[in-house]
Amino acid sequence: MDFVLDYISVNTFWTILFMTHALLAVALLGALTHQAAAVLSRPRAAGSAGGFITRFRSVSGPSYATAVCVLWVITFILGGWIYTKYRIYVRIPIEQEGFYKTLGAFELKEHLTTIGLGFLPFYWHLWKNARNAACDSARKWLTVVLAGICWYAFLAGHVVNNVRGFGL
């Protein structure tokens, strides 16, 4: 990747990487939230128009599954890449400031997203068998758990970014 640094500064490179990670996380959060809302809601009566919330949860869950898996994996890889810089340039200054709970919240994010990653193949398999009623409960609650992990990860990452500041 060193050739990239012939054209952009090191700071710009990591900024682009971080922004991409953050934007993909937003896309993942949106997809999983839609899907979780869809599995938690009762099926809409045919012909009913519905308002914003009804439309929000009226997505076709199966069509989101592959996108969620791909987004989770790419966001995870980018996060894992940025993590090397986080360890030196973000975590150490936050330790010096004594914001240990912030660091703990971030460590928990890293653990939960890793565990979520391990369940993605099964999540994908459940959604690929969306017509199988035997999968309904597991599919529903695994989707909700993954959405919860995603929300937590998003907020914890956001808080760490706010604590450390950007481009320092």
Place this chain on the structure above:
Amino acid sequence: MSASTGNTESDSPLASRFGTFSLVFGIGFAIFYVICDMAALPLFTYHPGTDRIDFGYAPARRDEGPAMYWYGWLASSALGASALGFIATLLPEKIRCRLPLALAWVLPLVLLPVLIYSLNFYWRW
């Protein structure tokens, strides 16, 4: 035939080998990851300051910055979970279909307090 649900074994998402592998992989990965974290069992240690990689657990070296174990925990857990998942696919379909699907979402919830406890160093008030 399951009396309570009316589902047959072939209805189970675990009837396919991939279904079994993916569930057992997920369960194994989560459990191995927590064990690797709490028992400090990374497959390798990465030193980001010097780009050095040591096999297994290695403490941070003086004047070389911190050591990172997370990548090593991932590798250890993935290896262990893959082996476990592969072994599970060799089981007869009858046994594979008895695995509770609910473990996929119950286990992360059960492990959450364990993970929070493992981070007790950070919860200083």
